[in-house]
Amino acid sequence: MPAPLPNYYSTLRQFREWFHTGVPILTYHKLGPRPPRARIKGLYLGAPLFARQLAELRAAGFESVRLGDVQRPAGGRLPRVALTFDDGFANVLEHGLAPLARNRFRAIQFLVAGQLGKTNEWDRASGEAPEPLMDVAQVREWLAAGHEIGSHSRTHPFLTRISQAQAREEISASKRHLEDLFGAPVEHFCYPYGDWNEAVRGLVIEAGYRTACTTTFGVNLADGDPFALKRITARYASRNWKTVKSRLGRFFQGLGHDR
Numbered sequence: 001m002p003a004p005l006p007n008y009y010s011t012l013r014q015f016r017e018w019f020h021t022g023v024p025i026l027t028y029h030k031l032g033p034r035p036p037r038a039r040i041k042g043l044y045l046g047a048p049l050f051a052r053q054l055a056e057l058r059a060a061g062f063e064s065v066r067l068g069d070v071q072r073p074a075g076g077r078l079p080r081v082a083l084t085f086d087d088g089f090a091n092v093l094e095h096g097l098a099p100l101a102r103n104r105f106r107a108i109q110f111l112v113a114g115q116l117g118k119t120n121e122w123d124r125a126s127g128e129a130p131e132p133l134m135d136v137a138q139v140r141e142w143l144a145a146g147h148e149i150g151s152h153s154r155t156h157p158f159l160t161r162i163s164q165a166q167a168r169e170e171i172s173a174s175k176r177h178l179e180d181l182f183g184a185p186v187e188h189f190c191y192p193y194g195d196w197n198e199a200v201r202g203l204v205i206e207a208g209y210r211t212a213c214t215t216t217f218g219v220n221l222a223d224g225d226p227f228a229l230k231r232i233t234a235r236y237a238s239r240n241w242k243t244v245k246s247r248l249g250r251f252f253q254g255l256g257h258d259r
Contacts, residue, residue, distance in 0.1 A: 007217050008042070010049075010237040012056045019062075022219030023070045025082040025231040026053075030131060031095035037129035042235045047095040049236055054103040057081055064105040066148065067188045067211045070229065071222050083107035084213060084231065086152060086190060087120060088139070090132040097145055109134070109142055110152035110190040110213070113174035116181075122156035122192075136181060143184060150188035151175050151209075158195045167200055172207040187211070201227050 005014055009026055012019070034044040065080040083100075085092050088111040100107060115121060117135030124130055134142065139149060151174040153159065159167045171189065178186045187210040191200065194215025204212045204227055211226045218230035 006237075007233075008238075009053075009232045009234045011053070012060055016060065018219065019081070020079050022221045023065060023080050023082060024219045025067070025070065025084055025213065025229060026234045027213075027215070027231045028083070028085045028092070028096075028234050029087060030089045030091055032091040035129045037127075039126070039128050042233070042238070045235060047099075050095065050234075051099040051102075053234060054099050054105055058103040058105070064107070066106065067108060067150070067213070067229070070211070070220050071224060071226060073222060084190070085109045087112060087156070088116070088134045088152070089120075090134050090138060093134055093138050093142055097142075100147070101145065106147055108148040108150050108188060109139075110150045110188075111139065111174075111178060112152050112154070112156045112192075113177045114154040115156070120156075139182060143182060148188070149178060149182065149184065149186060150190060150213075151178060151186050152190045153192050156192045158193055159191060159200045160195050160197050164199060164203070168203050168206075171200075171203050175207055175209065188213070191215075196228075 005018065009015060015024070028045060028050070029043040031045055031050055032047050034041055038044060060079070062079045062081045065082050067082055070082055083105060085096070085107060088109055092109065096107070112122070112133065115133050116139065118133055119130040120128065120133065143149065151171070153170040154174040154177070155170065157170060159170060175186045189204050189209045189211070190213040196214065201212065211229055213229045213231055216228065216230045217232060220230055
């Protein structure tokens with residue numbers, strides 16, 4: 001890995017060489033204007049910057065790849081990138097569909113199955129700004145545009161902090177619910193908060209998923225664990241990312257203590 005590298009993605013310049021060594025998975029959450037009450041500003045990405053990031057990747061020859069193909073041999077088709085969105089925010093549909101289509105990229109949206117059409121209740125208890133989540137009709141619009149959906153659990157808990165029976169329900173029931181609603185296979189899981197262990201990984205495999213995404217920083221190689229895919233957070237450039245990371249850690253800890 002070239003050094004130094006920021007531990008977030010804003011522009012291709014510093015990552016270009018490294019991205020040719022494997023398949024990066026970029027993580028997004030919310031697109032568009034950031035409300036004044038937002039506690040974790042780094043989870044918002046302005047629509048113009050998102051469009052620039054996609055255009056830059058396309059100009060450099062990158063093509064998007066589905067999660068199920070991340071670890072398949074490139075067959076001379078490098079460079080490749082996977083695009084993921086966590087939580088299912090409606091602003092992704094509003095600000096994301098046009099630049100994705102313009103650059104011929106496909107993405108996956110990890111949905112909190114029990115919260116469709118509601119808001120991000122899991123982090124509002126700690127003072128985060130409420131944001132609408134995609135409803136059933138909006139998810140169908142996302143799918144009709146050629147994109148995928150995956151599961152981000154049923155209610156977005158810390159899976160290692162609940163009972164195994166509860167974790168199994170969060171993982172498996174969310175898959176069934178989404179497949180029943182949309183008639184599309186749900187083959188990919190994303191651990192809420194990046195919180196997982198071997199027991200949780202086993203439940204994901206048991207439920208019939210093909211892959212699972214973590215928050216571990218890195219690119220993905222053909223011999224990696226498909227149930228521990230690495231990702232890179234995409235955000236605006238910041239000289240204070242260490243502070244942001246620290247705040248993220250304290251925020252998520254606080255959510256766990258509020259349970």
